[in-house]
Amino acid sequence: MKSQDIRATFLNFFKEKSHLIVPSAPMVTKDDPTLMFVNSGMAPFKEYFLGNAIPKNSRISDSQKCLRVSGKHNDLEEVGYDTYHHTLFEMLGNWSFGDYFKKEAIAWAWELLTEVYKIDKDILYVTVFEGSEDADKLGMDTEAYDLWKEYIAEDRILKGNKKDNFWEMGAQGPCGPCSEIHVDIRSAEEKEKVDGRTLINEDHPHVVEIWNLVFMQFNRKANGTLEDLPNKHIDTGMGFERLCMVLQNVQSNYDTDIFKPIISEIGVVTNTKYGANEQQDIATRVISDHLRAVAFSIADGQLPSNTGAGYVIRRILRRAIRYGFTFLDKKEPFIYKLVAVLSKKMGAAFPELLEQKQLIENVIREEEASFLKTLDKGLLLLDVIIASTDSKQISGEKAFELYDTFGFPVDLTALILSEKGYHLDEKGFQEELQKQKKRSRAASETSTEDWTVLAANADEEFIGYDSLEATVKLTRYRKVTSVKDGEMYQLVFNLTPFYPEGGGQVGDKGRLTDLEGDVVAILDTKKENNVIIHLTKSLPKGVHGEFKVVVEEKMRYHTACNHTATHLLHQGLRSILGTHVTQKGSAVHSKYLRFDFAHFSKLTADELLEVENFVNARISEKIPLEEQRDVPMQVAIDQGALALFGEKYGDAVRTIKFGTSVELCGGTHANNTSDLWHFKIKSEVGVAAGIRRIEAITNTAVKDFYFENNKTLFEIKEVLNNTKEPAKAVVKLQEENTSLQKQVEQLLKEKAQNLSGELRNQLQEINGVSFLATKVDLDANGIKNLAFDLGKDAKNMFLLFATAPSKDKAMLTCYISKELANERGYDAGKVVRELGKLIHGGGGGQNFFATAGGKNPGGIPQALEKAKEYIA
Numbered sequence: 001m002k003s004q005d006i007r008a009t010f011l012n013f014f015k016e017k018s019h020l021i022v023p024s025a026p027m028v029t030k031d032d033p034t035l036m037f038v039n040s041g042m043a044p045f046k047e048y049f050l051g052n053a054i055p056k057n058s059r060i061s062d063s064q065k066c067l068r069v070s071g072k073h074n075d076l077e078e079v080g081y082d083t084y085h086h087t088l089f090e091m092l093g094n095w096s097f098g099d100y101f102k103k104e105a106i107a108w109a110w111e112l113l114t115e116v117y118k119i120d121k122d123i124l125y126v127t128v129f130e131g132s133e134d135a136d137k138l139g140m141d142t143e144a145y146d147l148w149k150e151y152i153a154e155d156r157i158l159k160g161n162k163k164d165n166f167w168e169m170g171a172q173g174p175c176g177p178c179s180e181i182h183v184d185i186r187s188a189e190e191k192e193k194v195d196g197r198t199l200i201n202e203d204h205p206h207v208v209e210i211w212n213l214v215f216m217q218f219n220r221k222a223n224g225t226l227e228d229l230p231n232k233h234i235d236t237g238m239g240f241e242r243l244c245m246v247l248q249n250v251q252s253n254y255d256t257d258i259f260k261p262i263i264s265e266i267g268v269v270t271n272t273k274y275g276a277n278e279q280q281d282i283a284t285r286v287i288s289d290h291l292r293a294v295a296f297s298i299a300d301g302q303l304p305s306n307t308g309a310g311y312v313i314r315r316i317l318r319r320a321i322r323y324g325f326t327f328l329d330k331k332e333p334f335i336y337k338l339v340a341v342l343s344k345k346m347g348a349a350f351p352e353l354l355e356q357k358q359l360i361e362n363v364i365r366e367e368e369a370s371f372l373k374t375l376d377k378g379l380l381l382l383d384v385i386i387a388s389t390d391s392k393q394i395s396g397e398k399a400f401e402l403y404d405t406f407g408f409p410v411d412l413t414a415l416i417l418s419e420k421g422y423h424l425d426e427k428g429f430q431e432e433l434q435k436q437k438k439r440s441r442a443a444s445e446t447s448t449e450d451w452t453v454l455a456a457n458a459d460e461e462f463i464g465y466d467s468l469e470a471t472v473k474l475t476r477y478r479k480v481t482s483v484k485d486g487e488m489y490q491l492v493f494n495l496t497p498f499y500p501e502g503g504g505q506v507g508d509k510g511r512l513t514d515l516e517g518d519v520v521a522i523l524d525t526k527k528e529n530n531v532i533i534h535l536t537k538s539l540p541k542g543v544h545g546e547f548k549v550v551v552e553e554k555m556r557y558h559t560a561c562n563h564t565a566t567h568l569l570h571q572g573l574r575s576i577l578g579t580h581v582t583q584k585g586s587a588v589h590s591k592y593l594r595f596d597f598a599h600f601s602k603l604t605a606d607e608l609l610e611v612e613n614f615v616n617a618r619i620s621e622k623i624p625l626e627e628q629r630d631v632p633m634q635v636a637i638d639q640g641a642l643a644l645f646g647e648k649y650g651d652a653v654r655t656i657k658f659g660t661s662v663e664l665c666g667g668t669h670a671n672n673t674s675d676l677w678h679f680k681i682k683s684e685v686g687v688a689a690g691i692r693r694i695e696a697i698t699n700t701a702v703k704d705f706y707f708e709n710n711k712t713l714f715e716i717k718e719v720l721n722n723t724k725e726p727a728k729a730v731v732k733l734q735e736e737n738t739s740l741q742k743q744v745e746q747l748l749k750e751k752a753q754n755l756s757g758e759l760r761n762q763l764q765e766i767n768g769v770s771f772l773a774t775k776v777d778l779d780a781n782g783i784k785n786l787a788f789d790l791g792k793d794a795k796n797m798f799l800l801f802a803t804a805p806s807k808d809k810a811m812l813t814c815y816i817s818k819e820l821a822n823e824r825g826y827d828a829g830k831v832v833r834e835l836g837k838l839i840h841g842g843g844g845g846q847n848f849f850a851t852a853g854g855k856n857p858g859g860i861p862q863a864l865e866k867a868k869e870y871i872a
Contacts, residue, residue: 003244003258006117007063007349010092010238013112019094020057024064024350025648027088028302028309030502033528034170036309037067037297041093041237042169042214044648047530048097049174049216049233056651058099063240064091065296065350069312076316080286080323083205083252087316088293090240098231102144105213105234109181110151113211117247123184125200126152129166129177130159136226138166141177144215148179155197164201167214167235172448174216174229181211183246206251211238222450254285258345262288265341270328283327290320291338292346298360299352301584301644303688304367317364321371322409333368336361359584359598359690366689371407378408382416384844387830392421396428403429404436446482454543460532461495464508464668465627468551470497474543488523491534497551498534500527503647504586505563505667510551514540522549555590556668557675561698562593564625564658564670565615565679569595569694570642571661572614576607583644584691588667591701595694596687603684603692611694615679618659622674626657636664678702752778752786759790766871769820773800773867775860780811780851787815787849795819798826800835800867804857810839812852812863821847831870835863 001009011021025044029035038044041064047053067088069076078085096105113119126148131140140159148157159165160180168175184196186206199207216233218226244256254263263274266284274284294304294317304314317335324330339361347354385398394417402408414424458475472493480488491512501507507525512534514520524535540547566586573581577599585596603611628636630652637643641655641662649664656665658673670676676698682705687693697705716726723729755776764771772790776783783801791797799815812835814828821827829844832852836842841854 001117001247003240003248003256004349006244006247007090007092007240009116010112011061011063013116014059014061014094014108017059017094017108019059019061022060022062024062024090026300027065027067027296028300030648033526036312038064039066039068040064041066041091042095042235045095045097045235046169046173048095049169049235050529051230052530055097058097059095060097061094062092063349064093065089066091067293067297069316076319079289080282082203083254083285084208084242084245086241086253086289086292088289088296092238092240092243094234094236096234098233101232101234102213102215103147105215105236106144106147106151106179109211109213109236113181117243119183119246121152123196124152125156125158125182125184125196127158127160127165127180127182127200129179130161132162132166134162135224138177138226141165141179141215144177144179158197158200160201167212167216168220172220172222172450174233175218175220175226176214176216178212178214180209181213182207182209183242185246185251208242209239210242210246211236222448254288259288261341261345262291262338265338266328269334269337270324270330272328279327283323286323287320287328287335287338290316291335291342294320294364295339295342295353295360296350298363299350299356301647303363303584303691314367317367318371318407318409321368322375322412325372325375326412326415331372333365333372335368336365339364362600362689363691364689374407375412378402378406378412379416380844381406381408382413384829384833386417386420386422387827388833389422392423394422394424396425396430397432399424399429400432400436404432443483446480449479451476451478455494458494460492462497462499462532463495464497464499464551465629467497468553468556470495470549471546472496472549473546474540477539477543479539487537489536489539491522491536491540492531493534493547493549496525496532496534496549498522498525498532498549499551499556499668500525500532502527503665503667504566505588506559506590508551508556510549512536512540513548513550514542515545515547516541558590558699558701559588560668561670561676562590563588563665563667564673565676565696565698566593566595567656567658567661567663567665567669568615568618568673568676568679569593569611569696570597570663571618572611573597573599575614576610577603583642592682592695592697595696596691597694598690599692600690602686608681608684612679612681618661619673619676619679621659622672623659624672625669627669628655628657631655675699680705748778748782749785752782752789756786756789759786766868768796769798769871770794770796771798771868771871773802773864775802775804775864778803779805780813783811783813784849787813791815791817798867798871800831800864802860802864804860807857808855810841810854810857810860812836812839812843812854812860814845814850816848818848826870831867835866838863838866 015021025038027038029038032046035043044064048055065088069087076087079087114121128144128148129141132138145157165178165180167178182200184191184207196207214235216235217229219229220226241253241256241258244258245253248256250256253259263284266287267274272280274281294313297313302309302313304310304317320335324334339357343353343357381402385394399410399413402413403410410429417424453476455473455475463470472495474491475494476492478490480490498508498510499505509524510522512520512522518541520536520538520540522534522536526533566588570583580598582598584598587594633649633651633653636653636655639662641664643649643664653664654666656663656669679696679698680702681694681696683695685693713726717723720726720729759772762772762774778786783803787799787801790799795817797815797817798820801813802810804810812832814831816826816828827847828850829847832843832850836852836854838859839854840856840859841852843852844850
């Protein structure tokens with residue numbers, strides 16, 4: 001059975017069981033601060049399990065793309081070395097929100113596996129929760145045990161501990177016992193030797209869990225205790241890749257038709273054969289897996305970067321690059337060439353891969369080229385470290401500096417060291433790594449108390465599109481403590497005019513006033529699992545009373561203007577550059593806006609001006625806002641509304657229309673384009689391959705911008721004696737400066753030539769070496785020219801020049817004839833590294849020419865004196 005048929009069969013099965021089939025949510029999370037990525041099938045449905053929203057149907061099924069790089073199995077480091085862990089994987093799942101429970105979940109799982117997929121029941125095992133003797137004092141899940149006895153022999157029902165058979169969403173929240181279904185696909189001979197029961201949850205590659213049925217019946221409170229949930233839920237997750245392995249009768253996930261086309265293409269691109277070499281096989285598996293993770297992330301809008309979720313993606317891609325570099329001998333970008341095969345294979349199920357194919361290729365290619373340069377730089381730095389080490393052990397601190405500062409992988413460091421006869425102090429490296437992790441954990445450590453509920457089952461209504469103030473009641477609150485912010489309170493009201501951060505727009509700020517007139521500042525507004533949360537530094541008095549809340553009007557107004565500007569900018573870019581332009585991110589603040597978009601080249605000055613003029617023309621037209629709420633999604637699309645990849649939309653959406661600009665959007669906007677007053681682009685830069693970024697301003701920020709520019713212009717004119725044509729005057733100054741620079745260069749060149757003749761007479765013959773160490777009054781380029789001029793006719797020259805451009809700056813330059821360096825093993829790089837310490841600096845270069853800079857000119861005489869020791 002082909003993988004696409006396996007997926008379709010699963011979804012059709014549950015469709016027939018009255019489940020609503022929904023598409024996979026984006027892999028990158030938006031409104032869940034506890035997760036960077038969706039890491040399980042249930043993550044997109046947390047708001048339903050927490051009771052913060054009502055699902056469209058009490059029964060739902062889907063195939064969700066998930067990403068894991070750490071946790072129970074530390075998946076990232078497992079990938080490639082075993083055949084059943086992945087970073088990105090599909091989770092086939094069925095959910096019940098207060099509908100059916102254990103009986104139906106178990107019966108349907110068994111029916112699907114054994115009757116529909118025709119898996120031999122004699123290769124299946126199941127586990128149930130055995131209970132716990134810890135503080136929870138939970139009994140065995142006898143209900144699940146008895147239900148399983150109807151389908152499978154008791155000797156195939158195993159009792160599992162809390163680690164394997166009690167599932168928790170996190171430190172707090174819904175949880176419950178679970179029942180895992182395992183499959184044993186070993187050969188008959190192996191089964192005869194070892195009982196499959198003994199291999200359950202023992203990381204055997206052919207005895208693996210394929211489906212987990214979670215019975216959510218408890219809620220974990222902040223104090224660690226459990227309470228019964230008012231409604232019981234079902235959350236199941238089946239590993240799609242593992243299921244395909246079983247149904248396609250292969251012994252590895254990588255032998256399924258999910259991975260085989262990618263692995264085959266890797267062989268073509270790298271001229272290797274999968275199965276011929278173990279190290280190359282591991283590298284091939286790493287690359288085929290990581291390609292999927294990175295491609296899906298980019299398609300969902302998360303680009304590689306140096307922070308947050310972007311850093312995780314960059315780390316995954318760099319792991320793939322270094323495995324290709326080390327084991328497949330690929331020293332140039334190649335992973336991007338695999339995107340076409342991936343898109344063709346999975347594009348039908350996930351159309352975003354086809355839509356974003358060009359962007360994915362561009363981003364991966366640029367990331368590869370960048371990291372390969374980093375690897376080259378790291379190799380040079382590693383050579384410097386080796387050269388400056390007296391023993392055969394390289395310190396863990398130095399290796400960590402390479403890893404942390406330059407992104408050079410520690411496993412590559414260890415490999416290169418071993419090839420050169422050195423070894424790494426791995427204990428020292430791990431100590432440095434743990435120190436960094438400890439610092440990072442301490443900086444982000446947060447403790448969250450349980451919600452204090454004042455009004456159970458209270459609905460929360462957002463009225464911020466129509467009003468900036470309201471009389472509200474507090475429905476729940478909790479205290480959150482973090483290193484960064486200290487103690488904060490999170491407040492939830494029955495209704496709120498405060499817009500929560502989302503869709504690129506910042507959250508509102510404002511104030512809360514109680515009946516006695518006491519005021520509490522609302523510092524920010526966020527959305528978490530479909531709940532609007534207002535952040536304050538203190539808890540208001542009289543929590544059971546009414547409060548007046550007011551949004552900071554000026555901030556909201558300017559933010560709304562800038563959000564409207566992003567829509568007009570998007571329309572302008574598509575109109576002027578082409579409809580290939582699509583939004584890839586935005587940041588809407590009260591003082592500025594930032595807009596990321598897909599485009600293949602830098603915008604010219606004329607194009608930027610044309611875009612500015614387009615937006616300002618719309619402002620001049622005084623176009624009123626046309627807003628539609630609760631529009632069926634398909635109706636909005638049919639009306640021409642733009643939807644963004646990576647965003648999660650409901651069945652009913654909100655459309656924002658200004659003339660012919662129509663977008664799906666939940667943000668706040670100006671009532672009329674004239675409110676923006678004027679639009680000004682401040683910068684346009686590239687942020688990734690095929691991704692451009694515009695920063696712009698509107699309204700009073702434009703007035704301030706022009707005021708400052710005008711002030712600067714008058715200051716320049718004053719410096720230029722109030723010339724009427726300052727631009728021409730500046731050009732004239734530039735031309736004069738260029739002419740003077742050429743004259744200075746010529747004078748320095750002549751000075752160096754004259755000096756060359758003088759210095760030839762100062763050369764000393766020492767041990768067959770023509771030697772000179774002296775101080776000269778030239779710049780770096782002049783010294784280099786001087787050294788090569790002196791050495792051009794000699795094969796035994798050893799020169800050390802020093803200069804001190806200022807009282808706190810010194811430089812050393814070493815030149816050694818190539819013949820001399822090769823014959824006697826002299827190394828100019830080593831010379832300047834060692835002598836550079838005397839001027840409180842360092843440097844490096846090649847064995848025949850190297851430079852060092854420092855902050856101590858006082859060390860120059862000693863450096864010149866010690867130079868002789870290298871040839872004595």
